[in-house]
Amino acid sequence: MKKTWLITVSLATALTSGLLQAAEGLQPADPKRGETKANTICVACHGPQGNSIVPIWPKLAGQHPEYIMKQLMDFKAGNRANVQMTPMALPLTDQEVVDLAAYFSTQAQSGGQADPELAKVGEALYRAGNPSSGVPACSGCHGPAGMGQGLSKFPRISGQHADYVKQTLGYFKSAERANDPAGMMRGVTARMTDQEIAAVSQYIQGLSK
Known part of the structure; x- marks a missing residue:
């Protein structure tokens, strides 16, 4: 300690x-x-x-x-x-x-469990993005286990509540939230469908380091 x-x-x-x-x-x-x-x-x-x-x-x-x-x-x-x-x-x-x-x-996160069916779709998007629509892989900034990068101010998303992730991505998509550096998240979410947002949110909830 x-x-x-x-x-x-x-x-x-x-x-x-x-x-x-x-x-x-x-x-x-x-x-x-x-x-x-x-x-x-x-x-x-x-x-x-x-x-x-x-x-x-x-x-x-x-x-x-x-x-x-x-x-x-x-x-x-x-x-x-x-x-x-x-x-x-x-x-x-x-x-x-x-x-x-x-x-x-310094506190230990409680983690979470994902909906298996949605998580399958979300995992593909998280790891490879959607080349046809230009959505980049989430893992590029947040890491393969969702742990983020502190000095780059990319947050840990591993184990985060799916409802919160879905809500936040929706805020970025509508530009209701706009404090992302260089508009990175607004640019990503503008290309995402509501179904993709729901799926990747579920996958993130089940991620663990």
């Missing part, structure tokens, strides 16, 4: 200088402070240790701290809007953002 804490603190401290370089006087990221804050304001929706029970609310457990920090800062800056999250994120200090990211990133 101590080793994990030290790694997380070192990583989040390095991230602080990049993502939050404009802020001054930040302390090293502290997962314990993050846990206290999470249990105060996050647990009702995102569940104990960041494993949400309601499938339209995302699991934060095991997510890359870089991605959590970006999303919280985007909510604060108005670059991503959500009726539930925006008012929760606005009062957060930069220090609290860093601490929350450190906490959730």
